[in-house]
Amino acid sequence: MEQKVYRTELTPLSFLERSALIFPDKTAVIHGERSYTYQEMAERVYRLASRLRALGLQKHERVAFLCPNTPALLEAHYAIPAAGGILVAINNRLSSPEIGFILQHSGSKYLFVDHEFFPLIEALNLEQLTQIIRIDDSGAPEDPYEQFLAAGTPEPVKSWLEDEEETISINYTSGTTGNPKGVMYTYRGAYLNALSEVIESGLNSSSIYLWTLPMFHCNGWCFTWGVTAVGATHVCLRKVDPSHIWELFESEKITHYNGAPTVHIFLAHHPKAHRLEQQITVTIAGAPPSPTLLAQLKQLNMRPIHVYGLTETYGPYTVCEWHEEWASLPQEEQARLLARQGQGYVTAERARVVDPNMQDVAWDGATMGEVIMRGNNVAKGYYENPEATARSFEGGWFHSGDIGVWHADSYIELRDRAKDVIISGGENISTIEVEQTLVQHPAVLECAVVAIPDETWGNAPRHL
Amino acid sequence: MEQKVYRTELTPLSFLERSALIFPDKTAVIHGERSYTYQEMAERVYRLASRLRALGLQKHERVAFLCPNTPALLEAHYAIPAAGGILVAINNRLSSPEIGFILQHSGSKYLFVDHEFFPLIEALNLEQLTQIIRIDDSGAPEDPYEQFLAAGTPEPVKSWLEDEEETISINYTSGTTGNPKGVMYTYRGAYLNALSEVIESGLNSSSIYLWTLPMFHCNGWCFTWGVTAVGATHVCLRKVDPSHIWELFESEKITHYNGAPTVHIFLAHHPKAHRLEQQITVTIAGAPPSPTLLAQLKQLNMRPIHVYGLTETYGPYTVCEWHEEWASLPQEEQARLLARQGQGYVTAERARVVDPNMQDVAWDGATMGEVIMRGNNVAKGYYENPEATARSFEGGWFHSGDIGVWHADSYIELRDRAKDVIISGGENISTIEVEQTLVQHPAVLECAVVAIPDETWGNAPRHL
Numbered sequence: 001m002e003q004k005v006y007r008t009e010l011t012p013l014s015f016l017e018r019s020a021l022i023f024p025d026k027t028a029v030i031h032g033e034r035s036y037t038y039q040e041m042a043e044r045v046y047r048l049a050s051r052l053r054a055l056g057l058q059k060h061e062r063v064a065f066l067c068p069n070t071p072a073l074l075e076a077h078y079a080i081p082a083a084g085g086i087l088v089a090i091n092n093r094l095s096s097p098e099i100g101f102i103l104q105h106s107g108s109k110y111l112f113v114d115h116e117f118f119p120l121i122e123a124l125n126l127e128q129l130t131q132i133i134r135i136d137d138s139g140a141p142e143d144p145y146e147q148f149l150a151a152g153t154p155e156p157v158k159s160w161l162e163d164e165e166e167t168i169s170i171n172y173t174s175g176t177t178g179n180p181k182g183v184m185y186t187y188r189g190a191y192l193n194a195l196s197e198v199i200e201s202g203l204n205s206s207s208i209y210l211w212t213l214p215m216f217h218c219n220g221w222c223f224t225w226g227v228t229a230v231g232a233t234h235v236c237l238r239k240v241d242p243s244h245i246w247e248l249f250e251s252e253k254i255t256h257y258n259g260a261p262t263v264h265i266f267l268a269h270h271p272k273a274h275r276l277e278q279q280i281t282v283t284i285a286g287a288p289p290s291p292t293l294l295a296q297l298k299q300l301n302m303r304p305i306h307v308y309g310l311t312e313t314y315g316p317y318t319v320c321e322w323h324e325e326w327a328s329l330p331q332e333e334q335a336r337l338l339a340r341q342g343q344g345y346v347t348a349e350r351a352r353v354v355d356p357n358m359q360d361v362a363w364d365g366a367t368m369g370e371v372i373m374r375g376n377n378v379a380k381g382y383y384e385n386p387e388a389t390a391r392s393f394e395g396g397w398f399h400s401g402d403i404g405v406w407h408a409d410s411y412i413e414l415r416d417r418a419k420d421v422i423i424s425g426g427e428n429i430s431t432i433e434v435e436q437t438l439v440q441h442p443a444v445l446e447c448a449v450v451a452i453p454d455e456t457w458g459n460a461p462r463h464l
Numbered sequence: 465m466e467q468k469v470y471r472t473e474l475t476p477l478s479f480l481e482r483s484a485l486i487f488p489d490k491t492a493v494i495h496g497e498r499s500y501t502y503q504e505m506a507e508r509v510y511r512l513a514s515r516l517r518a519l520g521l522q523k524h525e526r527v528a529f530l531c532p533n534t535p536a537l538l539e540a541h542y543a544i545p546a547a548g549g550i551l552v553a554i555n556n557r558l559s560s561p562e563i564g565f566i567l568q569h570s571g572s573k574y575l576f577v578d579h580e581f582f583p584l585i586e587a588l589n590l591e592q593l594t595q596i597i598r599i600d601d602s603g604a605p606e607d608p609y610e611q612f613l614a615a616g617t618p619e620p621v622k623s624w625l626e627d628e629e630e631t632i633s634i635n636y637t638s639g640t641t642g643n644p645k646g647v648m649y650t651y652r653g654a655y656l657n658a659l660s661e662v663i664e665s666g667l668n669s670s671s672i673y674l675w676t677l678p679m680f681h682c683n684g685w686c687f688t689w690g691v692t693a694v695g696a697t698h699v700c701l702r703k704v705d706p707s708h709i710w711e712l713f714e715s716e717k718i719t720h721y722n723g724a725p726t727v728h729i730f731l732a733h734h735p736k737a738h739r740l741e742q743q744i745t746v747t748i749a750g751a752p753p754s755p756t757l758l759a760q761l762k763q764l765n766m767r768p769i770h771v772y773g774l775t776e777t778y779g780p781y782t783v784c785e786w787h788e789e790w791a792s793l794p795q796e797e798q799a800r801l802l803a804r805q806g807q808g809y810v811t812a813e814r815a816r817v818v819d820p821n822m823q824d825v826a827w828d829g830a831t832m833g834e835v836i837m838r839g840n841n842v843a844k845g846y847y848e849n850p851e852a853t854a855r856s857f858e859g860g861w862f863h864s865g866d867i868g869v870w871h872a873d874s875y876i877e878l879r880d881r882a883k884d885v886i887i888s889g890g891e892n893i894s895t896i897e898v899e900q901t902l903v904q905h906p907a908v909l910e911c912a913v914v915a916i917p918d919e920t921w922g923n924a925p926r927h928l
Contacts, residue, residue, distance in 0.1 A: 005857045006653060007629070008813055008839035021814060021874045022785050022807050165471070189470060195659050195810070199694065204666060205785065229810055230663065231785070321486050321669065321695070343486050346659070346693055349472055350485060375472035393469045410485045 009164040010191035012225035016042055016078050017156070019231040023205070028228070029071050030252060031236040034139045036071065038231065044071075047152030048079035052110065054152070055131070057083050059160050062170065064088040064108035066099065066117045068238045069211040069220075072135045072145055076112065077215070077224040080169075081187070084160035087169040088182075089216040092117050094174070100124040101179055102172045106383065112145065116238075137238070164188035169219055170383050173311040182383030183311045185219065192376045193314040194225035196347040200305065200319055201256055201281055207232035210248060210257040212240055221258060221285075221315030246272035253278055260286035261293060264304075265445055268296040276301045283307055285316060288414075288432070290439035290446075291335030308341035308414065312379045312398050318342045318351050318412065332440065339436060340413040341371075341404065349375040353406040358395055365407040368415055368430070372397040403430070473628040474655035476689035480506055480542050481620070483695040487669070492692070493535050494716060495700040498603045500535065502695065508535075511616030512543035516574065518616070519595065521547050523624050526634065528552040528572035530563065530581045532702045533675040533684075536599045536609055540576065541679070541688040544633075545651070548624035551633040552646075553680040556581050558638070564588040565643055566636045570847065576609065580702075601702070628652035633683055634847050637775040646847030647775045649683065656840045657778040658689035660811040664769065664783055665720055665745055671696035674712060674721040676704055685722060685749075685779030710736035717742055724750035725757060728768075729909055732760040740765045747771055749780060752878075752896070754903035754910075755799030772805035772878065776843045776862050782806045782815050782876065796904065803900060804877040805835075805868065813839040817870040822859055829871040832879055836861040 008014070019028070020042035028041040036044065052063065063085045067073040073089060080087040088106045090099055092114075099120055103111060109130045113121060114137055126132065135145040164187045172180040197203070209227045211234060213220055227234050235252050237245070240263060248254055261284055267273065282297060283305045289297075297304050307316035320342035326334050344351050353361050353369040361369035374397045381389035392399055404414040415430035431449040438447045472478070483492070484506035492505040500508065516527065527549045531537040537553060544551040552570045554563055556578075563584055567575060573594045577585060578601055590596065599609040628651045636644040661667070673691045675698060677684055691698050699716050701709070704727060712718055725748055731737065746761060747769045753761075761768050771780035784806035790798050808815050817825050817833040825833035838861045845853035856863055868878040879896050895913040902911045 003860055005838050005860050005862060006650065006840070006842045006844045010840075014813075015810070018808065018810065018814075023787070024873075026787070186470065195663065198663055199659070199668075202666070202668060204663075206788070323487070323490070324670070344482065346479070346482065349478075350482075374469050376470070376474075378470045380470045396467055396469050398469060409488075 009161055009187065011081065011159075011161055011164065011187045012168070012190045012194055012222075012229070013078055013082055013159070014191075015194065015225055015229035016045060019228055023231040026205075026231055027233050029074060029234045029236060031071050031139075034071070041075070042156075043154035044149055045075050045078040045082060046154050046157055047149040048075055049082035049152070049157040050155070051148055051152030052079070052083040052085065053157060055110075057085050057109070059084040060086055060167065062086045062088050062106045062108040063110045063112070064090055064103055064106065065112045065216075066090045066092055066120065067112065067114040067135060067137075067216075068092060068116065069215050069236050070114060070135065070137045070238065071139075071236055072112065072114070072137065073215045074224060074234055074236065077169075077219060078228075081161075082157050082159070086167050087219075089169065089171065089219065091172065091174075091214070091216050092120075094120075094180075096120050096123055098174070098180060102182075104128065105179070106170055106172075106182060161187065164191070165380070167380065167383075171216075171218055171311050181385055181388050184380040184383050185314060186380055189314055189376055189379065190219065190222055190225055192347045193222040193345075194229055196345040196377070197222055197226040197316070198230055199346055200307070200316075201226075201283060203227060203230050203232055203256065205231040207255045208235060208252055209233065210235045210245065210252070210254045211237045212245065212263055213258040218309075218311050218315035221283075221309075223258065240266070242266045242270040243272060246270060249276055249280065254280055256281045256283075258283040258285070260284070261289050262286075262446065264289070264293060264297060268293065268300065269445070273300060275299060279303055281305065283316070285309065288339035288341075288436065289335070290339075290436075290444075291332050292439065292442055292445065294335045294338060295331055304338070306338050306340075306342070309377075310400055310402075312392065312400075313348075313373055313377050314379065316345065317348050317373050317377050318344055320411065335440075340407065340411045342411050344373070345377060348377040349373070350410075351412055352397075353404050353412050358397070361406055363406045363408050363410070365405050365413070368403050368405055371400045371402045371404050371412060371414070373400065374398060473625055473651065475545070475623075475625055475628065475651045476632075476654050476658055476686075476693070477542055477546055477623070478655075479658065479689055479693035480509060483692055487695040490669075490695055491697050493538060493698045493700060495535050495603075498535070505539070506620075507618035508613055509539050509542040509546060510618050510621055511613040512539055513546035513616070513621040514619070515612055515616030516543070516547040516549065517621065519574075521549050521573070523548040524550055524631065526550045526552050526570045526572040527574045527576070528554055528567055528570065529576045529680075530554045530556055530584065531576065531578040531599060531680075532556060532580065533679050533700050534578060534599065534601045534702065535603075535700055536576065536578070536601065537679045538688060538698055538700065541633075541683060542692075545625075546621050546623070550631050551683075553633065553635065553683065555636065555638075555678070555680050556584075558584075558644075560584050560587055562638070562644060566646075568592060569643070570634055570636075570646060625651065628655070629844070631844065631847075635680075635682055635775050645849055645852050648844040648847050649778060650844055653778055653840055653843065654683065654686055654689055656811045657686040657809075658693055660809040660841070661686055661690040661780070662694055663810055664771070664780075665690075665747060667691060667694050667696055667720065669695040671719045672699060672717055673697065674699045674709070674716070674718045675701045676709065676727055677722040682773075682775050682779035685747075685773075687722065704730070706730045706734040707736060710734060713740055713744065718744055720745045720747075722747040722749070724748070725753050726750075726910065728753070728757060728761065732757065732764065733909070737764060739763060743767055745769065747780070749773065752803035752805075752900065753799070754803075754900075754908075755796050756903065756906055756909065758799045758802060759795055768802070770802050770804075770806070773841075774864055774866075776856065776864075777812075777837055777841050778843065780809065781812050781837050781841050782808055784875065799904075804871065804875045806875050808837070809841060812841040813837065814874075815876055816861075817868050817876050822861070825870055827870045827872050827874070829869050829877070832867050832869055835864045835866045835868050835876060835878070837864065838862060
């Protein structure tokens with residue numbers, strides 16, 4: 001491949017190389033009593049990569065990880081691409097058969113498993129695997145994962161990357177029907193999305209990021225790479241335990257964490273909840289934050305950012321950018337505005353809401369349509385699944401399956417998953433709209449609205 | 465060209481499109497009594513672009529601007545690429561013959577000239593130009609520039625961009641000998657550098673950026689695009705008048721400005737200088753800040769960032785990233801550390817200091833070598849000047865002509881321009897090293913050391 005003086009292939013590995021160069025002694029990772037500097041993190045990554053190469057890993061060979069948010073899984077986000085492989089970070093909440101399907105479908109040759117999840121794979125037929133490496137997450141020399149690293153070498157591994165559009169990872173996502181689909185991310189997409197997250201969350205070298213969001217979920221929305229890009233500190237977390245998290249907020253002086261509203265609700269209602277000295281930027285996705293939750297977060301000195309995306313969009317694709325003039329509006333109005341999904345990130349194209357002919361719906365906040373997206377924040381397709389790829393990426397756009405409206409100010413707002421719309425008396429009822437109305441009541445924390453068969457109406461909404 | 469669902473060509477035009485979409489009513493540009501919202505800025509840009517298209521502008525045709533930091537020159541940074549042309553922003557401090565050379569060499573067909581600089585072109589033979597448009601910078605309907613815009617249309621112009629490696633601008637740079645060379649920037653480079661500046665300077669939608677740095681200089685280090693990327697506000701400035709700038713710091717609540725140490729020194733020593741309520745992030749390039757200046761800036765509530773680069777690197781390429789532990793060191797030691805040029809930006813490759821065989825010099829802070837750079841922060845070459853391109857970009861790296869050392873902590877530090885090294889008694893003397901020693905004296909504000917012929921030593925240093 002021609003080497004141009006003015007071009008470097010975009011790869012998030014450069015973020016680790018740079019932070020290890022500039023901040024070698026700075027704390028890169030904290031995990032309980034253990035911590036690693038950027039120099040140490042880089043050396044561990046190169047050990048893992050060089051060991052895999054020595055074992056015969058081929059370019060683009062898949063390497064699977066089944067872990068909670070530990071240093072090992074973070075290291076994998078650099079070591080597997082550094083070795084030239086493709087990372088498959090498996091959702092640890094899946095059942096054994098689903099995990100078996102993913103291992104087989106991805107054709108993974110290596111599997112790294114945290115000790116906690118070892119029972120999940122014991123009953124599986126794993127003949128296709130060359131090696132299974134157990135991670136005790138102890139950091140001690142007898143930990144099989146540490147022994148694996150010890151057999152590698154700490155020097156940088158020569159890159160095999162030729163084109164930034166090569167696949168860096170495959171993230172399996174489960175629909176309601178059928179087998180999980182493997183969403184392919186590119187080096188270019190991972191790089192640009194990581195920078196976007198840095199900009200949207202305001203990460204810098206003083207930031208301390210707490211890993212409440214699973215790293216297996218869209219590669220942790222690319223924060224696995226973004227936090228490293230600015231030389232900030234990753235605080236790992238085996239599980240979301242609100243009491244422990246409140247301790248970490250203070251002991252580690254956390255500045256950022258991400259999660260679904262449920263995570264934030266658990267935290268806001270914990271007995272240890274109190275106003276923090278430092279401000280924490282909290283990014284919320286998965287469902288719109290309720291007015292009650294937003295008010296609570298502010299009281300705790302948390303700055304909420306509401307984003308929206310899917311596995312096929314590297315995690316967040318849109319953000320509800322805050323307008324300074326909203327601050328003077330009544331709380332409920334602020335919450336209503338912030339509950340919208342907003343518009344594309346700085347590296348994303350405009351998100352559109354379209355009718356079945358892929359024409360934009362009216363920007364009237366009422367006409368429903370499907371949300372579609374394309375460009376650098378959209379994945380390459382589904383691994384070895386051309387039918388599903390053709391269907392979901394038809395017409396050059398990714399079809400989210402999410403139903404929303406387009407407001408006059410360009411912001412989009414979700415109304416439902418296509419399959420969740422309740423058809424009652426022939427009329428479409430948005431479950432999200434009913435939910436958003438219910439959560440405005442201060443006595444309601446969270447709610448979910450589903451369709452119940454009804455003799456008169458066909459379906460009728462019920463809240464749980 | 466194949467349209468991939470997961471790829472959008474990187475272009476900084478997307479930043480304006482996005483900010484006009486998300487922040488239509490937010491102030492994009494302030495210029496004295498005038499101001500434009502993002503919606504207005506976008507419409508003015510499309511008017512300029514559509515008018516040029518209507519006049520027959522061809523793809524990649526050059527369009528020259530000779531202006532101070534006015535809205536017109538900022539608009540040009542979007543309108544010329546939007547039209548499919550290539551922007552040539554000319555240094556307004558050049559002489560008439562130099563400007564004539566640039567117009568001719570670039571083959572510009574259109575020239576936009578601010579009224580203040582009209583005398584500079586009056587004596588030139590401008591036969592090759594299709595049209596000269598005078599900018600009165602009044603914003604009034606009778607301003608010829610405003611009339612030009614009025615003849616255009618405010619709707620988005622269909623993009624002709626096919627490849628992000630196309631040239632977006634040509635920035636002419638003068639060496640000490642020979643004619644100016646036209647440094648070609650790509651859409652990809654402009655985009656990535658703009659994002660880097662956002663991250664390094666910590667720009668966000670609340671930022672108010674003051675245009676002390678000339679926009680003709682490396683396209684304003686890509687801040688022309690970066691400030692827009694986050695929906696921040698540009699405050700234009702016809703000239704660097706310290707008294708006026710101190711007024712703007714307060715009246716416009718400025719949060720960021722950039723410049724050479726001289727600009728900062730003028731400001732720090734002005735009678736109006738006083739500690740500001742808001743913190744201003746000031747990015748310093750062109751020469752290392754002295755300990756005296758750094759101390760003064762801190763007292764004024766300014767946060768200094770020291771960067772280094774050249775026209776061939778889109779402006780800044782390296783940054784002296786701050787280490788928190790430095791804050792506990794004595795002031796002189798902090799200043800000594802911050803006077804170093806540091807290492808590559810987040811989107812840049814490692815800057816190297818090499819011997820004449822392009823081998824890395826020892827990381828000993830003493831061995832001198834040439835600073836070389838490559839990758840996405842390096843320009844494409846010199847326009848229609850293959851000899852100079854071959855020379856400066858030899859071996860796949862851009863040769864800066866700057867002489868520096870490489871410290872053990874990976875940071876580089878400049879010692880001299882290759883041509884400025886003083887050879888006295890057969891020994892190399894770094895003018896910068898002598899200068900840095902002199903400015904440590906609190907009575908010395910600025911100094912420059914040059915070689916003077918000497919009977920005994922050949923050359924000897926003198927400070928001015």
